[in-house]
Amino acid sequence: MDSAQIDQVRRFNRTVTERVGVLHDHYLGRDRAIGEARLLWEIGEQGQDVRRLRERLGLDSGYVSRLLRSLEADGLVTVEPQPRDRRVRTVRLTDAGRAERAMLDARSEELAGSLLEPLNDAQRARLVSAMAEVDRLLTAGTVTLDTVDPGHPDARHCLRSYFTELRERFETGFDPVRSLLPDAGELTPPRGVFLVARLHGEPVGCAGLKLPAGAPAEIKRMWVAPQARRLGLGRRFLAELEARAEQHGCTLLRLDTNKALTAAIGLYHSYGFQEVPAFNDEPYAHHWFEKRITAPPPRSAP
Amino acid sequence: MDSAQIDQVRRFNRTVTERVGVLHDHYLGRDRAIGEARLLWEIGEQGQDVRRLRERLGLDSGYVSRLLRSLEADGLVTVEPQPRDRRVRTVRLTDAGRAERAMLDARSEELAGSLLEPLNDAQRARLVSAMAEVDRLLTAGTVTLDTVDPGHPDARHCLRSYFTELRERFETGFDPVRSLLPDAGELTPPRGVFLVARLHGEPVGCAGLKLPAGAPAEIKRMWVAPQARRLGLGRRFLAELEARAEQHGCTLLRLDTNKALTAAIGLYHSYGFQEVPAFNDEPYAHHWFEKRITAPPPRSAP
DNA sequence: CGATTTCTCTGACTAGAGTCAGAGAATGGA
DNA sequence: TCCATTCTCTGACTCTAGTCAGAGAAATCG
Numbered sequence: 040m041d042s043a044q045i046d047q048v049r050r051f052n053r054t055v056t057e058r059v060g061v062l063h064d065h066y067l068g069r070d071r072a073i074g075e076a077r078l079l080w081e082i083g084e085q086g087q088d089v090r091r092l093r094e095r096l097g098l099d100s101g102y103v104s105r106l107l108r109s110l111e112a113d114g115l116v117t118v119e120p121q122p123r124d125r126r127v128r129t130v131r132l133t134d135a136g137r138a139e140r141a142m143l144d145a146r147s148e149e150l151a152g153s154l155l156e157p158l159n160d161a162q163r164a165r166l167v168s169a170m171a172e173v174d175r176l177l178t179a180g181t182v183t184l185d186t187v188d189p190g191h192p193d194a195r196h197c198l199r200s201y202f203t204e205l206r207e208r209f210e211t212g213f214d215p216v217r218s219l220l221p222d223a224g225e226l227t228p229p230r231g232v233f234l235v236a237r238l239h240g241e242p243v244g245c246a247g248l249k250l251p252a253g254a255p256a257e258i259k260r261m262w263v264a265p266q267a268r269r270l271g272l273g274r275r276f277l278a279e280l281e282a283r284a285e286q287h288g289c290t291l292l293r294l295d296t297n298k299a300l301t302a303a304i305g306l307y308h309s310y311g312f313q314e315v316p317a318f319n320d321e322p323y324a325h326h327w328f329e330k331r332i333t334a335p336p337p338r339s340a341p
Numbered sequence: 342m343d344s345a346q347i348d349q350v351r352r353f354n355r356t357v358t359e360r361v362g363v364l365h366d367h368y369l370g371r372d373r374a375i376g377e378a379r380l381l382w383e384i385g386e387q388g389q390d391v392r393r394l395r396e397r398l399g400l401d402s403g404y405v406s407r408l409l410r411s412l413e414a415d416g417l418v419t420v421e422p423q424p425r426d427r428r429v430r431t432v433r434l435t436d437a438g439r440a441e442r443a444m445l446d447a448r449s450e451e452l453a454g455s456l457l458e459p460l461n462d463a464q465r466a467r468l469v470s471a472m473a474e475v476d477r478l479l480t481a482g483t484v485t486l487d488t489v490d491p492g493h494p495d496a497r498h499c500l501r502s503y504f505t506e507l508r509e510r511f512e513t514g515f516d517p518v519r520s521l522l523p524d525a526g527e528l529t530p531p532r533g534v535f536l537v538a539r540l541h542g543e544p545v546g547c548a549g550l551k552l553p554a555g556a557p558a559e560i561k562r563m564w565v566a567p568q569a570r571r572l573g574l575g576r577r578f579l580a581e582l583e584a585r586a587e588q589h590g591c592t593l594l595r596l597d598t599n600k601a602l603t604a605a606i607g608l609y610h611s612y613g614f615q616e617v618p619a620f621n622d623e624p625y626a627h628h629w630f631e632k633r634i635t636a637p638p639p640r641s642a643p
Numbered sequence: 644c645g646a647t648t649t650c651t652c653t654g655a656c657t658a659g660a661g662t663c664a665g666a667g668a669a670t671g672g673a
Numbered sequence: 674t675c676c677a678t679t680c681t682c683t684g685a686c687t688c689t690a691g692t693c694a695g696a697g698a699a700a701t702c703g
Contacts, residue, residue: 040457044469048453051472052361058479059354072659089681102661104682118681126669126680151350155342157482159580162573166478167346170353172471177360180459271464278461376690391651404691406652420651428650428699 051173058154066150067143078106079132079140082116086131089118115139179270182238184279189226189233189247197235197245201262208299209323219321225249226259232283236263236272243267246276248283255291255329256284261303273306285332292332295324353475360456368452369445380408381434381442384418388433391420417441481572484540486581491528491535491549499537499547503564510601511625521623527551528561534585538565538574545569548578550585557593557631558586563605575608587634594634597626 067076081087081095093103107130110116115136121127132140155163187194205213226233226247236244246261258280263272284292294312296303304326308314312328319327369378383389383397395405409432412418417438423429434442457465489496507515528535528549538546548563560582565574586594596614598605606628610616614630621629 040454040465044457044465045450045453047469047473047476048456049449051476052365052449052453054476054479055357056361056365058483059358063354063358074660090679098660099662100681101663101683105661108682120669124670124680128681147351147354148347151347151354152342154350154479154482155346158478159573159576162478162481163342163346165474167349169471169474169478171349172467173475174349174353174356176460176464176468176471177356177456179464180456181360271461274461374689392649400690401692402651403653403693408690410652422699426650426700430651 059150062150062153066146066153069146071139071143074102075106075110076143078103079110079115079136080143082130082132082136082140084132084137086129088121089128089130092130110136175269178238179272182236182243182267182270182272182275184234184236184275186228186232187235191235193235193237193242194233194245197242197262197264198260200264201245201260204262205297205323209297210299211323213323218323219319220259225251232280234276234279236267236276238267244272244276246280248280250284250287250289255293256280256287256289256332258292258294261294273303274310277306277310281330281332290332291329293318293327293329295319295321295327297323298325361452364452364455368448368455371448373441373445376404377408377412378445380405381412381417381438382445384432384434384438384442386434386439388431390423391430391432394432412438477571480540481574484538484545484569484572484574484577486536486538486577488530488534489537493537495537495539495544496535496547499544499564499566500562502566503547503562506564507599507625511599512601513625515625520625521621522561527553534582536578536581538569538578540569546574546578548582550582552586552589552591557595558582558589558591558634560594560596563596570604575605576612579608579612583632583634592634593631595620595629595631597621597623597629599625600627 067073071079077096078092081092089100089103089107092098093100096103107116107118111118113135114133116130116132118128118130121129155166158166189195189198202213202215225231226249229250231250232248234246234248235242242264244261244263244267247259249257249259251257258277261273261276263270263276281292292312293315294307295317296307298304307328310330312330315327315329317324317327318329369375373381379398380394383394389397391405391409394400395402398405409418409420413420415437416435418432418434420430420432423431457468460468491497491500504515504517527533528551531552533552534550536548536550537544544566546563546565546569549561551559551561553559560579563575563578565572565578583594594614595617596609597619598609600606609630612632614632617629617631619626619629620631
C-alpha cells in the first residue's frame with residue numbers, strides 16, 4: 040500500500056465528505072431531524088419490529104422509543120404490539136408517514152441530481168461509472184469470510200440457494216442425490232473447511248474444502264449470491280482455500296465443474312488452474328481442474 | 342440525466358457515507374471532539390488569523406472563540422494579537438498542538454489504509470483510480486464561472502499567472518508588450534466578456550472573448566491553473582464563450598495560439614475548431630483556428 | 644478629535660443525538 | 674406456578690455543536 044494511494048484516498052474522503060455532506064444537510068436535514076428521518080426511512084413500506092429497527096440502526100432502545108413517540112405525535116407512524124408476541128411492537132407508516140418518506144426519497148434523488156447537474160454528458164457518464172467502481176470495491180472490502188459448520192443456518196441458506204441455482208442453470212437440471220456430495224464431516228475440521236461470506240451480516244456466498252489425508256485438497260460447493268457478484272469474492276474464496284490447503288500440507292488443489300458455469304470456469308483459468316482429465320466420476324461435471332500449490336515467496340520485511 | 346444514473350449516485354452516497362462515516366468516527370472522533378479537531382487541523386503548521394479560520398470553516402465567531410479557549414486550556418495553541426492590527430488575533434500551534442495534529446494526520450492515514458487493507462493489489466489500484474476520477478469530477482462540479490471586469494483582483498491574478506506561464510513555456514519567452522493584447526475595454530461588455538473560474542472561492546482560470554461589431558468573435562487569454570487541470574475546465578470555457586458569442590449574433594469564433602501549448606491545441610481540435618491561415622499578425626502565434634457557430638438544435642421539451 | 648466600523652470575546656441559550664438505570668408487561672422454561 | 678428473560682418505555686442525564694446578543698478594545702474615516 041503506497042503513500043500515493045493513501046494520499047489519493049484521503050483526498051477522496053475529503054472531497055466526498057465535504058461535497059456530499061453539505062448537500063446532505065441541505066436536502067435531507069431540512070424539516071426533520073436526521074435521527075427521525077433515518078428511522079422513518081428504515082421503517083419502510085411494510086413496517087418493522089422496533090427490535091429490528093434498533094438492531095439495524097444500532098441505537099439505544101430508549102432513544103428509539105423516544106424517536107417513535109415523536110413520530111407518533113406527528114401522526115407519521117403507528118406502533119402496535121405484535122399479535123404473536125405482545126412484548127414486541129411493530130411500527131407502521133401512516134399515509135402521512137408514507138408521504139413524508141416519499142419526500143425524503145425525492146430529496147435524496149435531488150441530492151444525487153445536484154452532483155450530476157453541473158457536468159456535461161460525458162463527464163456524467165464517467166462520474167457514474169467511477170462511483171459504481173468505488174461502490175463495488177468498498178462493498179467488497181466489507182465482506183467477511185468466516186469458517187462455519189456446514190449445518191449452520193447461514194451455511195444451509197447458501198447451500199439451498201446454490202442447489203436451486205444449479206437446478207436452473209444445468210441443462211440436465213440438478214438432483215443433489217445423484218451428485219457426489221461430501222458428507223458434513225468432510226467439510227468440518229480437521230477433515231475439511233466450510234466458509235461463509237457475509238455482507239452486513241447476511242450470508243452472500245460459501246465455499247467448501249475437502250482435506251483428505253494423503254490426497255489432493257478439493258474445492259466443493261463454491262457459490263456467490265447474485266447481489267454479491269463482481270466483488271472479487273470468487274477469487275477471494277480461492278485464495279483463502281488455497282492458503283488453508285497449503286497450511287494443511289497439501290501440494291495440489293483440485294475441483295470439478297459443469298459447463299454451464301462459464302463465469303466460474305473463466306475464474307479457475309485466470310486463477311492459475313489447468314484443465315485435467317476427469318479424476319472422479321461426478322455425473323454433473325464436464326471439466327476438471329487442478330492447481331499446484333507452491334509456498335509463496337517469503338515476504339520482504341515490512 | 343437518467344434514473345439509472347441517479348440510482349447509482351444514491352447507492353454510492355449510501356455506501357460511502359456509511360463506510361467512511363463509521364471509520365471517521367472510529368479513527369478521528371476518538372479523543373477530541375471533531376469540532377476541535379477540525380480547527381486544530383485548519384490552524385496548520387504556520388498558524389492562522391482567527392478571522393480566516395472562521396471564514397474557512399464557516400463558523401460563528403463566538404463558537405470559534407470558545408473552541409480556541411478550550412484548545413488553549415489544553416496547551417495545544419497560543420493566541421496572540423497580530424502586531425500590525427491588534428484587533429486581529431493569530432493562533433499558533435504549540436509543540437503539543439503540533440503533536441496532536443500529527444496524530445490526527447496519522448489517524449486519517451490509518452482510515453485511508455483501512456479502506457484499502459482488505460483488498461488485493463489489483464483491486465486497490467482500481468479503487469484508487471476510481472476514487473481519483475470521482476474526486477476530479479466532483480471537484481469539477483464545484484468550479485464556478487463568473488463574468489468579471491478584467492481589472493478585478495482575481496482576473497489580474499489569473500492574467501499574471503498566465504503571462505508567467507507563457508514566459509516559461511514559449512521557447513522565445515513572452516513579453517506582453519510585443520503581443521497583440523486587447524485593451525481592457527475590449528473584454529468588458531458590450532465589446533467583450535472576461536470570465537474567471539473559481540474553486541472554493543480561489544481563482545483558478547480565466548478566458549476572454551472579444552466581440553467586435555461585424556467581425557468574428559475572438560477568444561483571448563484562456564488559462565487554467567495547474568491545480569485545476571484535468572477538470573474539463575478548458576472545454577467549459579469554450580462552451581460558455583461560444584454560447585456568449587452566439588447570443589451576440591456571431592457566426593464565427595476564432596483564436597490564435599503558440600505551438601508550445603500542445604494541450605490547448607488538442608482541445609481546440611477536439612472541440613471542433615479547424616486550423617486556418619493566419620488572420621492576424623500576433624508575433625507569438627503559430628496556429629490559427631476557427632469554428633463556425635451554428636444555432637444548437639432546439640431542445641426537446643423538458 | 645469623535646464617530647463608526649472591525650474584530651474578538653463572554654454569557655446565556657437551544658436542539659440534536661445519545662446514554663444509563665430502572666420499571667412494567669409479556670413470554671418461556673423448569 | 675414461579676422465576677428468569679425479553680422487550681419496550683420513561684425519567685434523568687450528558688456532550689456536541691451551534692446561535693444570538695451584546696461588550697470592549699483597536700483601527701479607520703471624516
